[in-house]
Amino acid sequence: MRDGYERLLAGLTLSGALEEGWLGAFERAPRPVFVPESVWAPDAAIPTGYRRVSRVVEPETWWALVDADEVIVTQLDDGAHDGPGVPTSCASKPSQVATMLRRLDVVDGARVLDIGTGTGWTSALLAARLGRESVTTVEVDANVAAEAADRVKAAGLVPERVVVGDGLAGWPKGAPYDHIHSTAAVRRVPRTWIAQTRPGATIVTPWGTPYANTGLLRLVRGEPGAPSYGRFVDNVSFMWMRAQRPHEVTLPPVPPDRLGPSAIAPDLALSNVDAAFTIGLHVPDACYVHTWDRITLSDGNGSWASVRYETWDAPDAVRQWGTRRLWDEIALARTWWESRDRPSLTRFGLTVTPRGRQKTWLDEPKNLVGRPRFPAE
Incomplete structure (x- = not known):
């Protein structure tokens, strides 16, 4: 391993984000192997807000990005060449990756559905920890999935399945799963995820609203016909699942009333x-x-x-x-x-009813907050 990556792992371990059970996986699946040769770095001087950084042309800049505990943008505008410069795929922040994997509470032999393959790093980490036969990963973008498949193959950490498809639909052919791990944020937990997991399984996903996409949800799948309950366990920020992206803010050509x-x-x-x-x-x-x-x-x-x-x-x-x-x-x-004495987001939780309705609450499920959502019962 390079010194920069060793320092990154040491920092993650010291902070408590990376626990001992996952350290070996992070060593066997080093982040630099899964970062594309060209990435996008923030640059306020460019109209889109990002400039392309090539490992060949700017190796020092590329390595500085890869060795930092920061998000690296790997795609803009769903791959379009003339878009406004909206990040649509990335290499996730290492500390958040470690935190999410730790929250899964995996044991040897557990079977995981990984939603949002991206660069392939998290699916490779899961394969390194649990074995390739235990991991199925789903990516909606065919080009992103193909590139990720090449990287995990080169690293010798190919999951059992690399599926091109909508992550909201999961992958029923591999069900039931012991865990679902998503690196794309959702506004509502799909009923398919609950249907494809066994009772007691954990679903760890970024969850938010258009106003604040900031929660990390750890949901425990209930018994058949019973609700599933979860808590928001951390503050994270991930890109939206494409089908659940919020609307754009536009003003109608009418005066205020x-x-x-x-x-x-x-x-x-x-x-x-x-x-x-x-x-x-x-x-x-x-x-x-x-x-x-x-x-x-x-x-x-x-x-x-x-x-x-x-x-x-x-x-x-x-x-x-x-x-x-x-x-x-x-x-x-x-x-x-x-x-309410300014409660932190970790005091809030979520119930998903058998019919898919979401109910948010403070401290315990009986203390409902906001409006029940998606879908109406």
């Missing part, structure tokens, strides 16, 4: 990850964008709001339109969070 002052400073709605997560639970369909002077929100169904940062308590600071008063809902959710 309500003007007024804001009940809170706009910065308070996003200044704290726990507050933002809580707001997202209360207003699960709200998306926002920033401009230099205001925050703008929409719900994807015609309602929108816009709030000025300066003089936010002035009579015309808040502009709203539609059947909902989105900013009023945001302000009320922030006030609710304050009134």
